[in-house]
Amino acid sequence: MSSWLNVSALLTDLYELTMSQVYVERDMLAPATFSLFVRKLPQNRSFLLAAGLWPLLEALQDFRFSEEDLAYLESLKLFKPTFLDYLKNFRFTGEVWALPEGTVFFENAPVVEITAPLPEAQIVETLVINILNIETAVATKAALCVIAADGRPCVDFGARRTQGLEASLHAARASYIAGFTATSNVLAGKLFGIPVTGTMAHSYVESFPNEEEAFLAFGRNFPENTVLLIDTYDPLRGAEKAIEVARRLSERGIRVRGVRLDSGNVIELAREVRRLLDKAGFPEIKIFVSGGLDEHKIAEIVSSRAPVDAFGIGTKMGVSADAPYLDLAYKLVEYDGKPRLKLSEGKVTYPGRKQVFRRFDPSGLFYEDELGLREENLIGNPLLKCFMRDGRLLMENPPLPEIRKKAAENLKSLPEDIRKGQRTPSTRISEKLRALYSETVERIRKVL
């Protein structure tokens, strides 16, 4: 298997297993459908960009309890031998419908719908929510950066401050899907084939007697890949030294690709540095900016028309700092042929297996989504596809650039006001689904 996640079947909440023991004991093995969706978008989001499906599908395929896992569960003195036997042979045999990665979506639309024997669908809950949550949160934040950068390349610098090492891989993958062009994360490069890139650190410059020596040594070592960090001591003097070094390197046929600014008033500095570079005859040397960037700071730089050519974006994208989690819920919507739901003040869960139908206006821009039952045949493109049946993948993992292309098309299809966060579209609910909701509520109220 190609899964790069170190998935353990024990990475679940204890109650998934205790509940499942009851299901197994009582032979409650009929198909259950769980729907993963966001009831309300986070405050600063007007759309979400789906990511994380393929890592999830691979994890579902690999999902096994090892002998060691079972020994630990036995040691808890909670579980019956018959249930531990059930876990020993556990395989995920269910069906997965989902929005393809790179699809833009809104409130109430299922990102994933899983139908499987009740304990199977229950036991994978923690896994399903977790993987979709991190990748979708980060892909969305990264998409906002890409939109703000307005064509300038964005590079993932998030690895050092993502929430754990594994999260850095999710972030590299999700940001690439969202339109980033490269990552500094070497392992992500190896695993996903994302272009890897980087410049140099302040510590590098500080380790040398002076900036010139540091810059020269780097240029000689990496003649094709030299971006000089010029703000270790004084950015404008750093720029002058970079120019001096660029001259000396050019005598050896080495061309400096760029300079990086990581602090200070980058708008003013970029203008000044550009002027110096141009004056010195280096109009081709790019200016790369990093340091605490997010979509707002990028938009500010872009709208200032500062001569910034590319952005290195780290922490705030990597942890989706202003919305570090989504309110993703994995809700039972059908069991044993009957629609199910939780009654809760102010929170509506629509029962049944579903489909999302997307409509476009005549110019090809997104117009609205209608949420209906899966069997309905409403106007619009049905967005949810079946990816897995009987626990088997129905297709190959698509190459990441293909997913990235889909994301770009989806983002491009958004009207300006949604792209820029000025409007969050509501999802229309089909008549049949509203009727099913009312019927189900009534049925439940009767037995209360």
Place this chain on the structure above:
Amino acid sequence: MSSWLNVSALLTDLYELTMSQVYVERDMLAPATFSLFVRKLPQNRSFLLAAGLWPLLEALQDFRFSEEDLAYLESLKLFKPTFLDYLKNFRFTGEVWALPEGTVFFENAPVVEITAPLPEAQIVETLVINILNIETAVATKAALCVIAADGRPCVDFGARRTQGLEASLHAARASYIAGFTATSNVLAGKLFGIPVTGTMAHSYVESFPNEEEAFLAFGRNFPENTVLLIDTYDPLRGAEKAIEVARRLSERGIRVRGVRLDSGNVIELAREVRRLLDKAGFPEIKIFVSGGLDEHKIAEIVSSRAPVDAFGIGTKMGVSADAPYLDLAYKLVEYDGKPRLKLSEGKVTYPGRKQVFRRFDPSGLFYEDELGLREENLIGNPLLKCFMRDGRLLMENPPLPEIRKKAAENLKSLPEDIRKGQRTPSTRISEKLRALYSETVERIRKVL
């Protein structure tokens, strides 16, 4: 090795490797000291609780480039054969000084100081920042919850919405260190020996024809561990059904441990449910509350004197939602016997190897920290200890309950205003350190 992190040496930023090629080529292998510290605490934090050191130490011990890693690096056509050879034999041979896990700390205090041959200290940068960042951020958030809960047990329910699966393990570990009593994360239970616990989900209740059947089946399966979720349809009717079931189960000698409220106005509901339980003769049945909790919501519940006995705390703790990252920097402070620093507007990095001296007032409460050079002998307890020398651990990984005890003592030693976030103490800087800073700045300015 006991490391539970799936560490790959490639999980690093590309520039760590490109810079190191230059170091190796130029024989810049003298010892470098890097200091990991927070320049400024996040907005909503008045202290930080150190966590993540042991996972880091184990990862440093395991740090190797595999044949596959080297083949990938070669394929990038960036690196020279001599450098790839260097990586092939790479071991971390350095020295690690650090604050023991469970130590409270403030701005400018090094959490970790690493001294190693320059490329070694550089290559591990991403790893060092990443692990300390996530565990310290979460441990601090969890500590705030524990303080707010004022003696009531707090349980980690974070697994489903942490940023990746690995992050859920960091969160379970860090929150246990901070004083949580248990986790729902089964793998964390297995790996760290943390008690595991859980209740039941709404989906469980919905899968049965009615709540009574759901409750009864659970009680019979888990006679020692039944906490009934009562708000699937209507919390007060749910409480009545729980009472009915508790009566029937008690006839079989089974005692329901508690009920859980996961939504609604939990303060009012808890009062009402307590009244119902007491009236029915079940004063021993506990009320457990969950759902969107953080330190503020917990403080509100506690100060209302609502009869809530324990808290299940998930997402907001697990991602440290209001401060999802720390501004942890890993800065070169000495190389080849010379103090180093970056000159930057408004940002001071103190050069040299350091020690933090902690002082207490006569009542035993924290009074102040003074940051000095490691060789200084200032008044107060020196906080940084040497954990690793020549790449070898100098001691055994302490049992987690011991770290947890240290954290409890540290938190208890904080004056009320710091514990409650009303004051953030500044760290005093020793005279010698200030002098060294000025000298170093002057020395650098001369060569600029």
